[in-house]
Amino acid sequence: MRDTMLKNKRIPDDIVLYNAVSIDESNPAIMRIKDKCIDCGLCKTICEKRQKIKNICDGKACVYCGQCLQACPVGAIVPKNDVDKFTNALRLGKICIVYTAPAVRVAIGDAFNMPKASFAQGKLITALRKLGFSYVLDVTIGADLTVVEEATELVKRIKNNDVLPMFTSCCPSWVKYAENFYPEVLPNLSTCKSPISMQGAIVKEYFCQKLNLNPNNIFTVAITPCTSKKYEVTRKELPGTDAVFTTLELIELIQKNKIDFKNLEDGEFDTLLGNGSGSGIIFGNTGGVTEAVVRTVYKILTNGNIPDDLLQLNPVRGLDYVKELNLNIKGFQLKAAVVNQISSIIPLLHDINEGKCPYHFIEVMNCYGGCIGGGGQPKSLPNNEKEIKSKRMNALYKNDNSKKIRLSHQNPEIVKIYCDLLEEPLSKKAKDLLHTYYIDSSNIGE
16 A cells, blocks of 8 residues: 555655654744655655754754755655745735845746856845835845954954854754754854844844834845744744745745746845845855955954955865865964864764864854755755755855955945944944854753
């Protein structure tokens, strides 16, 4: 009977799934359409082999990364759809504000017969306005804030001989992984919120004040490559963003509204919170966070202009699972590691526990390639995964190269936000708005 069902590629609702990864109904990021599932087990294989997550306790150990969604050959695993929240907000007369992540811009065109990894920022902006958003903002503003705060925090930790290495904290799946499985390293995580969470906080506090908007009458949406951002915005300590659409959800919404995406005119971001730096753009790539942070660390340590060779840090570029950077900054030897695909961090975590880790800074991204390979992106087949991700990475680096402002701390919008609201990095106001804390959830299986 079971062989017949698998041939028919359908598992009836009353049949137990033996091979598929468990997805709890309360999962905020992904869901299974059981009627489509063929119980092939590829989702569980990805979880166990690529993520190294086993014994997932009915889904309670899920880190919401959506890599099972990317692996599913029949579309049975999909993002939890938040579009209804947006349409309801429009119906209620809310002012809808949207901000888009860089990795979305180099993937969304894949669904509309554009060349792979086209940088479709202008068409994306126009499409979002057609869908009913009153303001379209750039998440790279949040990324620039993250760079400035994180670089300042790193230098402070180094000078004060504080907890090192310092881990990045912008990937919510990595944060959840640490909380679930390695809570002993939580003090090593930067206290910085992710770019999207910083953006949400700044929109509610700063953007609304500047435009005389009532924060209670706005509805904020982040467009992300990442399913785990849906989980992130449910955390009570990270308010500001009301809903998250993945690239896949946005594609579906554009198609549903019969918008001819490929032939749209290019639009522009709103002028306030709409002009991120090149450093913010490369956040979407594995290694991009490190490269962006190093640019500002150099400024903090030397108070000098960054040399041109630090605007392209080849040792942290590319798709290797672990990359290493040894950089002499005016006599100080900065050591950093870059990790993508979460299982690759395990040896380094063991080194830290044994007191053998040589690094000051470690960037961690759950997904292979970084955000460009997020669970909410258009799928790539296993045989062309590296090619597509390399093209997406190169498109973001190319955009960084073309920017007039490539350094987060030089972005005039960031300078003004500090002048008008935050005063300086790591100020009391900055800590209140832009920093967070973590929760030991390692008892999930008990």
